[in-house]
Amino acid sequence: MSKHVLGQNQYGKAENRIVVVTRKGSDGSWAEIRDLNVSVALRGEFRDVHLTGDNANCLPTDTTKNTVYAFGKEHGVASPEAFGIHLAKHFVSSQQPIREAQIRIEEFAWERIPVPTRKEQHSFVRKGQEVRTTQVTYSETTGLQVISGLKDLTVMNSTNSEFHGYIKDKYTTLQEAYDRILATKVTARWAHSALAADDADFDWDGSYKKVRKHMLEAFAETYSYSLQQTLNQMAERVLDNCPKVNEVRLNLPNKHHFLVDLEPFGLKNDNEVYFAADRPYGLIEGTIHRDGVQPVIATSDWIVA
Numbered sequence: 001m002s003k004h005v006l007g008q009n010q011y012g013k014a015e016n017r018i019v020v021v022t023r024k025g026s027d028g029s030w031a032e033i034r035d036l037n038v039s040v041a042l043r044g045e046f047r048d049v050h051l052t053g054d055n056a057n058c059l060p061t062d063t064t065k066n067t068v069y070a071f072g073k074e075h076g077v078a079s080p081e082a083f084g085i086h087l088a089k090h091f092v093s094s095q096q097p098i099r100e101a102q103i104r105i106e107e108f109a110w111e112r113i114p115v116p117t118r119k120e121q122h123s124f125v126r127k128g129q130e131v132r133t134t135q136v137t138y139s140e141t142t143g144l145q146v147i148s149g150l151k152d153l154t155v156m157n158s159t160n161s162e163f164h165g166y167i168k169d170k171y172t173t174l175q176e177a178y179d180r181i182l183a184t185k186v187t188a189r190w191a192h193s194a195l196a197a198d199d200a201d202f203d204w205d206g207s208y209k210k211v212r213k214h215m216l217e218a219f220a221e222t223y224s225y226s227l228q229q230t231l232n233q234m235a236e237r238v239l240d241n242c243p244k245v246n247e248v249r250l251n252l253p254n255k256h257h258f259l260v261d262l263e264p265f266g267l268k269n270d271n272e273v274y275f276a277a278d279r280p281y282g283l284i285e286g287t288i289h290r291d292g293v294q295p296v297i298a299t300s301d302w303i304v305a
């Protein structure tokens with residue numbers, strides 16, 4: 001008898017890169033593409049696999065990879081969330097030892113390059129902006145949970161940002177700012193109510209666009225006294241406008257821009273020339289959720305700027 005205990009464990013195949021091309025039009029001349037990075041984690045009765053070497057309950061990680069590709073053909077990719085839901089439900093319902101499946105998906109967006117002289121439209125340029133993310137968890141006992149999100153969305157306000165009135169101790173050297181640059185690289189995750197997650201027709205793409213729009217508008221429109229205050233405004237705006245979103249977690253690293261001292265050169269810096277520091281960055285994170293809702297988005301993973 002071992003004196004040690006097998007704790008939480010999960011396995012699957014991480015970072016399956018899959019591009020699904022859907023051809024439309026009577027002659028298939030119009031292409032749509034979805035470019036995903038799909039990770040699978042399975043949880044369940046895997047004690048023997050770990051403790052005795054009996055693999056009877058082990059669906060190979062290689063099979064989980066193959067399933068991702070086969071589902072690309074069999075179900076297509078209506079949205080990352082819909083694809084994740086298909087996969088998560090499949091693993092749990094098809095294999096008795098698998099009790100819970102978590103699918104994490106990143107989506108890389110492509111934009112069409114219009115070619116007016118050609119009927120076929122199959123040329124794309126990779127969008128340089130954010131990566132869309134989702135995490136779908138399906139459990140025999142607790143059902144479906146969908147967390148959508150984005151990362152790497154860099155934004156800046158060149159004014160309408162102040163920071164003052166803070167604690168000053170013997171180590172404080174920061175000068176109060178009454179007009180500063182506010183810049184951050186947004187990582188956002190938002191959890192949906194069970195109502196949305198269980199609705200097979202829920203418009204995940206539409207919802208993504210709406211959440212993104214409200215976050216960006218709130219960032220642009222908030223006259224900010226701290227990035228913390230802007231964070232709260234961005235999340236509140238989403239909760240106010242997206243009834244099926246229950247919780248928003250934002251990681252907003254403060255990408256500091258410091259005024260450069262131009263006095264040595266006999267020049268006055270009138271809030272015009274800044275040094276863009278890449279590190280250290282302010283670690284500004286928070287969850288805003290509806291009253292009465294138990295937050296589900298993990299808080300432990302610090303996001304690196």
Ligand SMILES: O=c1[nH]c(=O)c2[nH]c(=O)[nH]c2[nH]1
Binds near residue numbers: 228
């Ligand atoms: O918006 C900010 N919040 C802070 O907590 C902070 N701390 C700091 O040094 N600069 C800033 N800016």
